[in-house]
Amino acid sequence: MSELLAYIESNGDRFVEELKAFLRIPSISADSGYNAETRRAAEYVADEARRIGLEHVQIIDTPGHPVVYADWLHAEGSPTVLIYGHYDVQPPDPLDLWTSPPFEPTVRGDSIYARGSIDDKGQVHMHLKSIEAWMKTAGRLPVNVKIIIEGEEEVGSPNLPPFLAAHRDLLACDAVMISDTTMYDYEMPSVTYGLRGLAYFELHVVGPDRDLHSGMFGGAVANPINALCDLIAKMKDENGRVQLPGFYDDVVDVSPEERAELARLPYDVEDFKKLLTIPETVGEAGYTDLERLWARPTLDVCGIWGGYQGEGAKTVLPSKAGAKVSMRLVAHQDYRTVGDQLRAFVAANMPPGCTVDVVELHGGPPALTPTDSVPVRAALAALEQAFGIKPFLIRSGGSIPIVADFDAQLGAPVVLMGFGLPDQNAHSPDEKMNLPNYHRGIKSAALFLEQMSRAGQ
Numbered sequence: 001m002s003e004l005l006a007y008i009e010s011n012g013d014r015f016v017e018e019l020k021a022f023l024r025i026p027s028i029s030a031d032s033g034y035n036a037e038t039r040r041a042a043e044y045v046a047d048e049a050r051r052i053g054l055e056h057v058q059i060i061d062t063p064g065h066p067v068v069y070a071d072w073l074h075a076e077g078s079p080t081v082l083i084y085g086h087y088d089v090q091p092p093d094p095l096d097l098w099t100s101p102p103f104e105p106t107v108r109g110d111s112i113y114a115r116g117s118i119d120d121k122g123q124v125h126m127h128l129k130s131i132e133a134w135m136k137t138a139g140r141l142p143v144n145v146k147i148i149i150e151g152e153e154e155v156g157s158p159n160l161p162p163f164l165a166a167h168r169d170l171l172a173c174d175a176v177m178i179s180d181t182t183m184y185d186y187e188m189p190s191v192t193y194g195l196r197g198l199a200y201f202e203l204h205v206v207g208p209d210r211d212l213h214s215g216m217f218g219g220a221v222a223n224p225i226n227a228l229c230d231l232i233a234k235m236k237d238e239n240g241r242v243q244l245p246g247f248y249d250d251v252v253d254v255s256p257e258e259r260a261e262l263a264r265l266p267y268d269v270e271d272f273k274k275l276l277t278i279p280e281t282v283g284e285a286g287y288t289d290l291e292r293l294w295a296r297p298t299l300d301v302c303g304i305w306g307g308y309q310g311e312g313a314k315t316v317l318p319s320k321a322g323a324k325v326s327m328r329l330v331a332h333q334d335y336r337t338v339g340d341q342l343r344a345f346v347a348a349n350m351p352p353g354c355t356v357d358v359v360e361l362h363g364g365p366p367a368l369t370p371t372d373s374v375p376v377r378a379a380l381a382a383l384e385q386a387f388g389i390k391p392f393l394i395r396s397g398g399s400i401p402i403v404a405d406f407d408a409q410l411g412a413p414v415v416l417m418g419f420g421l422p423d424q425n426a427h428s429p430d431e432k433m434n435l436p437n438y439h440r441g442i443k444s445a446a447l448f449l450e451q452m453s454r455a456g457q
Helices: 002-010 012-023 032-052 122-136 159-165 224-233 255-262 267-277 289-294 335-349 373-388 402-412 435-453
Strands: 055-060 067-072 081-086 106-108 111-113 144-150 177-180 192-195 195-205 298-304 320-329 353-365 392-396 415-418 432-434
Touching: 002 055, 002 122, 002 177, 002 335, 002 435, 012 032, 012 111, 012 122, 032 067, 032 144, 081 122, 081 402, 081 435, 106 353, 106 415, 111 415, 111 435, 122 192, 122 435, 159 402, 177 373, 177 435, 192 373, 192 415, 195 224, 224 298, 224 320, 255 267, 255 289, 289 392, 298 435, 320 335, 373 415, 373 435, 402 415
Parallel strands: 081 144, 081 177, 177 415, 192 392
Antiparallel strands: 055 067, 067 144, 106 111, 111 432, 195 320, 195 353, 298 320
């Protein structure tokens, strides 16, 4: 074990340089103009898997971006761990808010800045380096390992559920390891046991068949922007409660035991406000900030448009307006049911004079992982070894829809051992990864495999 950790420490600088090569690839899955680059990222993962000693390496095409598969299956009598991650990234816009170009990875202080550095290329890279360390120092892995790295997570993983269903035998495993989540803070290693689901829609509101002079027609013709704003305003009440019919019917509330555990975390509202430069926190009445962030459902408008956007005045009533509405869900809400609730609310509350179309973009279920499962216990032990600190059990407000699909298709427990941080700027300009935690993440990933091997003894 000392040789393994020494290898990771002595090769740390090289690992970072190799990570930079991965980060330079603009694998933006949402933009078809980058399809060739997205495939190049898949090829990078496949080449790296071969180089470090994994076998049966394949780039498997889907109707969208390809999936990379590889394995090493020579640990007879030991469990099989499936490692999942994604090589695609979010668009980097707005580019003018980046301190350095998003696809020119730059080290400043203790962090490396680049799109994908934390979400999720850096965390995928940790696992590849942990496998390399085992193969270089022991010539083998302590458990059987399979990897599946996809290229569509940032667009909702539309092709991964059917891929899992079609390749159950190939992907059969005893545990699924995912590193695409966060730690609670810099020196607080964490295992995430709960994720919120997602239901994401667009509202398209149409009034007159063309833009109209606001003086000649204003007052007698419905304004789609006004109508849309009225509709959105009705979606939540003064206590922050979502007003969709039946929205809370299936919500599993925070238990007294969980509330007590969350209260143990060193949350400081003043630090949180300072981090985000906001005057106050807001949310559903009767819940703490951490409960609102992790364990309660939400409804937010993530984009809105309509009318003249240029400089100066243009006095017209717009013909159309639209909004993107995102709802984060908790166990046991179903995103399809919530979509029906949104449609029912819109039909009942749309102001007169306009029509509205509700368009589904994507959705995914929430997930709760049993905290007493073998992989969760193995992850907790590995983190404690790597960081020298007893780790925390936390939830996340984010969504990884595929977690529930792994459970449903493979019947294997999922462990979420992430190394992101609250100020990592995932999906935002100046995304970054903390390099000390990158190196400790490699150690944690390597030690996790060792801890899982004991489960087979």
